[in-house]
Amino acid sequence: MALCGGVGAMALPSELIVHIFSFLSDRDKLRASSVCSRWRECLFYPSLWTELKLRVGGGSNGGGSVPEHTPRLEFLMRKFGSFVRDLQLEFGPLEIYLGPLNGMERRMEPVENHSQLSDRSKEAINTYLDQVLCVLGCIRNNRNLQKLSLYGDTCVLPDEGILDSAYLNHVDQCGKKIKEIQQLIVEVLSNSRQMKWLSSAFMLGLVTPCTLASLSNYSAGSLEHLSLLDSQLPCLVYPVELERLVHLRSLALNFCDFTSETCRLLAGKHRVPLHRLSLILNGVALKAKPLDGTASEDDWKALVQQSANLRVYMMALDVCSQDLLRVLKPSIPLEKIHLDSYSTLVTDGNLELISQQYHKTLSHFVLMRDDSVFPDLSVNRNEDPLVLLAWRCVHLSVLVIHGYTVWSHNLVAISRLRGSSLKVLAVSEESIDFDPDQEVFFEGSPIHTLVKEVSLGLGRAWHPSMDSNLVLSEPTQHFHREVQSFSLGI
Secondary structure, rough: OHHHHHHHHHHHHHHHEEEOOOOOOHHHHHOEEEEEEEHHHHOOHHHHHHHHEEEEEOOOOOOOHHHHHHHHHHHHHHHHHHOEEEEEEEEEEEEEOOOOOOOOOOOOOOOOOOOHHHHHHHHHHHHHHHHHHHHHHOOOOOOOOOOOOEEEEEEEEEOOOOOOOHHHHHOOOHHHHHHHHHHHHHHHHOOOOOOOOOEEEOOOOOOOOOOOHOOOOOHHHOOOEEEEEEOOOOOOOOOHOOOOOOOOEEEEEEEHHHHHHHHHHEEEEEEEEOOOEEEEEHHHHHHHHOOOOOOHHHHHHHHHHHHHEEEEEEEEOOOOOHHHHHOOOOOOOEEEEEEEEEOOOHHHHHHHHHHHHHHOOOEEEEEEEOOOOOOOOOOOHHHHHHHHHHOOOOOEEEEEEEOOEEEHHHHHHHHHHHHHHEEEEEEEEHHEEEEEHHHOOOOOOOHHHHHHHHHHHHOOOOOOOOOOOHHHHHHHHHHHHHHHHOOOOO
16 A cells, blocks of 8 residues: 555554554454564554454364364463453364263263263363363453353263263363362452443353352443353352342343242342343253243233333253143243254144244244154144244244245245245255145146245245254254344344
8 A cells, every 4th residue: 555655554653554454354353463563563452352252163064172272262362351342252062972872861861971081072171171261361350341252062972961060070180170260250250340241151160050149249230131051950040149130131041040030020110121031941951940930921921011122032942842832921022932852843733822822023933853754743734833823923034944844835825925024934955845736736846836936925036945054953052142143232
C-alpha cells in the first residue's frame, strides 16, 4: 500500500493500523502478526482481542484434545487471558476408549474397571486437564470478563457410558489436577465484577454443586445468562443460588434439575422476567433422578404469568414415549424441540400431543433416530402426524427429520401447507419412501417428481439432504450451540 508523496504504510499512526486490523478474523490477525515487529505490536493491542473464540482439539476426523494444540492455546491465553471480555472455548472431542465389552448390557453405565483405559485415552485426558488448567490459570484475575463459555465434547468408545470424574481420577492420581481446576474456577468467579454470561457445558472435572456459590456479589447482580450442564448426577444449580441472580434472563439446565421450587423461584415478582429457558433431558438420568420433583403444570402457569415473553427450547435424548407425555406440560411455551434417540421410539401420539399443545409457539421441530430401522409414524396415512403438525403449527419454520419414514406425498403436503415460511426442510433421502399407489401420478423418476413438487411448494429449490454428522454423533454439542444462539440478543 502506498500513500501520497510515496510515504509507505509504516508511516501510518498505530491507532489507524489497529483500526484496519480490527476487520480481520482472529486467524488472519495471527497470520498478519508474523509480517513485521510493527504489525505484531499493533495486532496484540488489547482492543483487538476483547472477544476470543477457539475450538481446541477435534477437527473433522476427531482425535480429541491433542498435545499439538496446547502451545498455541498457551500463547493465546498468556497474551489475552488477563483482559479478554468474551471468551468462548470448545474442547474436544475427548474420546475415551475402554476396550471391548461383552454385549450391550453395560451401555450407558459407569465402567468400574478403569484399567481398560488405553494409553491413547490416558494421554487425551491428561492433555484435556492441562489445557483447562492453562485457560483458567490465565483468566483467574480477569475482573473485566463479561462472557465465559466453555464446552467439553466427551464420548466413550466403543460402548458409550456415563463419563464421570472416576475416569479422570484414574489418570490424575489423588485428583491433584482436578482439585486445582475446581479451585481456579472458584477464583475466576469470585474475582469477576461484571459477568453477564456464564456457561459450562459437559466440562469434566470443572463444575461442582458448590461452584455457583463462589460467584461474586457484583456478578450475581449482573448475570443475565446461566448454563451449567454436566453428565454428572448431582444437581449443579440450586434455588438458593438462583435467588441471588435477580437479573437472569436466560437459563439452561438439565430437565431433572428444573424442580417445582426452582420454577416457583423464577416466577417471583421481584425478579427480571425470564425470556429463554433451555432444558436437556437424558433418558438415562431418569433411572437415578425421576420426574416426580420436576415443575408441575401449576408451576409452569405461574412462571408464564410472570414471564410473558418466555420461550422454551427442549432436547430429549433417548426418552421413552411415556416419559415424554409426562414432560410435555400444556403450559410450556415451547418454541423449539429436538427429539433424538437410539433405542427408544417417538410415537404418533407424541407428535399429536406436540402439534395440539404448542401450535401457537412451536417454530423448530427436529426428529432424529440413529438406527438402521426407519419406523413409520403414519398409522393412518390420511392423517399423517407430521402433516398435521405442519398444518397446526402456524409458526413452524424449521423441520428436520431423519431415522423415521416420511412418505413422499406427505412431504409434498408439508411443503404446500407451510410454503416459503418453512425456511428449513431437511429430510434425509433414506428416510423418504414412495407409496406404490401414488406412483401412477409420477412423471418419470419418482425422486425427480418429488424434488419438483416440494420445490414448487416451498417456492425455492429443494433437495433431500441431511448433514447428520453433528446432530447424530454429537447431540450435546448441538444442544450447546443451539442454546448459544437461542439466548443471544434477548
